[in-house]
Amino acid sequence: xxxxxxxxxxxxxxxxxxxxxxxxxxxxxxxxxxxxxxxxxxxxxxxxxxxxxxxxxxxxxxxxxxxxxxxxxxxxxxxxxxxxxxxxxxxxxxxxxxxxxxxxxxxxxx
Amino acid sequence: xxxxxxxxxxxxxxxxxxxxxxxxxxxxxxxxxxxxxxxxxxxxxxxxxxxxxxxxxxxxxxxxxxxxxxxxxxxxxxxxxxxxxxxxxxxxxxxxxxxxxxxxxxxxxxxxxx
Numbered sequence: 001x002x003x004x005x006x007x008x009x010x011x012x013x014x015x016x017x018x019x020x021x022x023x024x025x026x027x028x029x030x031x032x033x034x035x036x037x038x039x040x041x042x043x044x045x046x047x048x049x050x051x052x053x054x055x056x057x058x059x060x061x062x063x064x065x066x067x068x069x070x071x072x073x074x075x076x077x078x079x080x081x082x083x084x085x086x087x088x089x090x091x092x093x094x095x096x097x098x099x100x101x102x103x104x105x106x107x108x109x110x
Numbered sequence: 111x112x113x114x115x116x117x118x119x120x121x122x123x124x125x126x127x128x129x130x131x132x133x134x135x136x137x138x139x140x141x142x143x144x145x146x147x148x149x150x151x152x153x154x155x156x157x158x159x160x161x162x163x164x165x166x167x168x169x170x171x172x173x174x175x176x177x178x179x180x181x182x183x184x185x186x187x188x189x190x191x192x193x194x195x196x197x198x199x200x201x202x203x204x205x206x207x208x209x210x211x212x213x214x215x216x217x218x219x220x221x222x223x224x
Binding site: 032034036041042043044045046049087091096097098100101102103 | 114143152153155158166201203210211212213214215216217218
């Protein structure tokens with residue numbers, strides 16, 4: 001059974017304090033790994049898709065990386081508006097929808 | 111592009127009542143997903159459709175839950191009868207074909223059953 005574990009569950013950062021969120025997975029044949037951002041009271045918003053180990057994607061202060069066992073979402077010099085829950089989801093080699101992790105709640109304090 | 115549209119945004123009902131949640135996917139997307147989100151269990155897939163056909167409903171918790179997609183631009187999730195443990199946020203998402211499964215979510219319906 002595919003499993004996705006995100007850590008930490010919650011993270012509190014000072015503005016400008018860079019850090020990383022982790023998404024570790026066990027899946028039969030990874031076809032893709034997705035990162036989403038979810039603001040309170042809203043639906044998840046798609047950020048990135050990574051397809052193979054070694055791949056990296058960037059958007060503003062966010063950079064997502066992928067290895068064979070895990071993905072990291074690096075946040076460089078975060079701002080309070082980066083506060084949100086970040087979800088990852090993995091897609092296996094079968095024709096089934098992605099499996100989501102429970103997310104990391106990020107708070108960036110000014 | 112209006113994105114995925116869900117209605118109502120909030121629903122408060124009494125135990126035993128029927129609840130119907132509605133979703134309009136992004137035009138051109140041929141996959142539609144219904145999710146439930148709670149603090150304890152996170153985001154759970156309930157059912158998904160491809161080209162209006164239900165593909166997998168194994169996530170539907172009980173026979174009290176049913177979903178339909180009569181056409182490419184509309185889907186409903188119905189709970190009858192509703193129970194307090196059904197209280198959650200229900201999301202609809204859609205994606206285009208090609209196996210990429212990059213999903214675009216609606217704003218959700220917050221359901222409270224008293």
